[in-house]
Amino acid sequence: MSGVGRALELIGREDPRLCAFIEVWFERALADAERARGLPLAGMPFAVKGRTGIRSYAARRLIEAGGVPVGATSVPGPGTPWQTWGLGTHGRTVNPWRPDRTPGGSSAGSAVAVAADLVGLATGSDGAGSVRIPAAWCGVFGLKTTNGLLPSPDRTGLASAGVLTRSAAGARTYLAAVLDDCEPVPPVLPVPAVLSPDLGYADVDPEVAAVVRRAVGRLVAAGVVRLMDRTCELLDPREAWQAVRVGSPSPRAEEIRRVNDTALDALFARTPLLLTPTTPNRPHGHDGPGELFSTALTWAFNLSGHPAASVPAGFTADGCPVGLQLVAERGADVSLLAMACAVEEALTTVRP
The missing domain is CATH 3.90.1300.10 (Amidase signature (AS) domain)
Structure with a gap:
């Protein structure tokens, strides 16, 4: 089974409990996986934040590199204070470590999808902590990029693109796809x-x-x-x-x-x-x-x-x-x- 197939199987089994997704693109993702085989990311499954996430600059760059979006993750629902939780297809999004607690927001579903190993990478956006807070509360890595480094629809200039991954090393895939120059230089320790x-x-x-x-x-x-x-x-x-x-x-x-x-x-x-x-x-x-x-x-x-x-x-x-x-x-x-x-x-x- 392909990586996309495994991700879709896990989402189908676990998401009714976690409520991390608002849309899952089963047929489209499987078809895209076939077309992406010869590209650098070779059909790597990833999730996007909210229904508009598929149109983001980062998502487009990941797709061009051979990533396959499998679904849109939950964000706070209508009338929900943005600080609290996400609303998925099956209900409110729960924290995988403590279901009685929120995963944080607003990139709630993206953090949960990564924390529960449904996908290895999910896009996010961060205008006040919306990537870093759910990353912290779900025990995963989250990065907010420099404001203005990547295109953002937020006219205030507060929000910037971000990513959630299982590890910091996993975020290299994201930066390599979205930046034209991403040559890592190991830090001099300490x-x-x-x-x-x-x-x-x-x-x-x-x-x-x-x-x-x-x-x-x-x-x-x-x-x-x-x-x-x-x-x-x-x-x-x-x-x-x-x-x-x-x-x-x-x-x-x-x-x-x-x-x-x-x-x-x-x-x-x-x-x-x-x-x-x-x-x-x-x-x-x-x-x-x-x-x-x-x-x-x-x-x-x-x-x-x-x-x-x-x-x-x-x-x-x-x-x-x-x-x-x-x-x-x-x-x-x-x-x-x-x-x-x-x-x-x-x-x-x-x-x-």
Whole structure:
């Protein structure tokens, strides 16, 4: 059986439980797999985010390289707060690790499809953390590319293309397909890095913070990173992000953005890597996050434009995955992925 055939069989068996897909293209995918045999990706099955995902630049490039889209993954349903969950054909999308918890959003189904091994790669988009948050909460790798690096339909400039894969190494396939120049350069280890548990403003769950600190400690012990004696403290970007999103700038919002951009430019002029928890909280229930902002540690980099990734860091005592966020200089997407691969290799044993 082909890779596409196996993926379709798994989706047919598992998706009624997971609700990761809103459409599955059985006949079309099997036909496309035959036509893609002689191309570089040789019929590799992948999923796209939402019904419009098939028209995205990334999906078109993957198809040109011989990838085969097998279906469209779930996003939040009509009237659903975007922070909470996805709505698939069979119902609300569940977290594969904890079905009583959300997988995060808005690339909910893409993260679940990858976490449950239905596909090895799924496209996403990230305007506030919509790739990195579900990646963290589903225990997979997620990458938000540098804002503007790839075409995006989002006129605010906040959203950029992204990908979810089982591993950082798996995301090389994505970058090789969507970028004209993607020659990886192995990082010189240890990579100088700054650890900021809260970016100076976020209220982080103590257990989430502890999981991330232990993971970073392992990276230091393994010689992957060298922590610099400094931190990164920003202004809370909430007001600035919301002003850009609704197209209503204010002097205060512009000042927040200016101060944060200046701080990040200074940091990356001296240090190639910033480390934070991906989210301040663990996955919440399907009734929503309440007053919590799961985006507290991600949306700063949608405003600034920096590429950012989430790598699995470990689990809380109640079985919830935790992500470690890696941020690099604008345009350093290929280097960031190489650093993420080194990080991931040192943290492989944290996954049960």
